[in-house]
Amino acid sequence: MLLHARGIVKSYRRRRVLHGVDLAVRAGEVAAIVGSNGAGKSTLLKICAGLVTPDGGRVTVRGRLGYCPQNAGVMGFLTPGEHFTLFGAGRGMRRGAAARRGRELARALDWTVNRRTLAKDLSGGTRQKLNVVLAALGDPDVLLLDEPYQGFDRGSYLDFWRHVWDWREEGKAVVVVTHMLNRLDRVDQVLDLSPRTATGTTL
Numbered sequence: 001m002l003l004h005a006r007g008i009v010k011s012y013r014r015r016r017v018l019h020g021v022d023l024a025v026r027a028g029e030v031a032a033i034v035g036s037n038g039a040g041k042s043t044l045l046k047i048c049a050g051l052v053t054p055d056g057g058r059v060t061v062r063g064r065l066g067y068c069p070q071n072a073g074v075m076g077f078l079t080p081g082e083h084f085t086l087f088g089a090g091r092g093m094r095r096g097a098a099a100r101r102g103r104e105l106a107r108a109l110d111w112t113v114n115r116r117t118l119a120k121d122l123s124g125g126t127r128q129k130l131n132v133v134l135a136a137l138g139d140p141d142v143l144l145l146d147e148p149y150q151g152f153d154r155g156s157y158l159d160f161w162r163h164v165w166d167w168r169e170e171g172k173a174v175v176v177v178t179h180m181l182n183r184l185d186r187v188d189q190v191l192d193l194s195p196r197t198a199t200g201t202t203l
């Protein structure tokens with residue numbers, strides 16, 4: 001088991017969003033989190049990433065974790081290459097290795113990195129690709145991806161899902177928040193956080 005969230009409870013201003021949610025993802029598994037807008041999908045992912053503290057419950061992560069937030073967390077006045085260096089350093093990678101790996105991951109998403117363009121001048125979809133690349137830098141064991149393909153064109157979207165199946169083959173635990181229900185037959189488990197299923201339903 002690489003990711004185990006047990007009995008996660010979270011309220012914002014006395015409004016309960018998560019009512020004791022469980023999620024267990026093993027090595028080589030892909031889990032999808034689905035549910036209506038505001039159901040708490042991003043909140044659960046942030047709790048799993050250690051960015052938000054739950055009111056109750058516990059999260060255990062084995063190995064390294066990569067997180068791709070819903071809203072691109074990139075820095076406008078840095079180039080993609082500088083992002084690779086900075087995020088790579090945070091994961092113990094040397095500058096050259098981080099740059100090479102970043103460009104390689106970008107190419108696999110059909111993006112050829114231009115050395116001079118600042119992140120603020122990238123298109124929305126390309127900025128989101130940068131976000132996915134940063135999450136995957138340093139070969140994490142657990143990948144948490146919050147609707148990561150927003151703005152991707154069709155080819156890049158298919159490339160993204162190919163990446164997800166490759167990560168599964170490599171034995172990673174992958175969690176994807178998604179509204180794209182046409183992929184659900186290919187994932188290993190689906191956690192539905194819609195309000196009617198108060199504690200989340202594993203489908």
Ligand SMILES: Nc1ncnc2c1ncn2[C@@H]1O[C@H](COP(=O)(O)OP(=O)(O)OP(=O)(O)O)[C@@H](O)[C@H]1O
Binds near residue numbers: 013038044
């Ligand atoms: N920091 C916060 N302070 C107060 N309320 C918050 C905060 N973060 C989230 N919420 C509220 O918690 C609820 C769940 O939000 P969350 O972003 O987790 O939902 P979601 O399922 O990811 O939604 P979407 O599908 O629209 O992305 C929403 O009602 C949201 O307004």
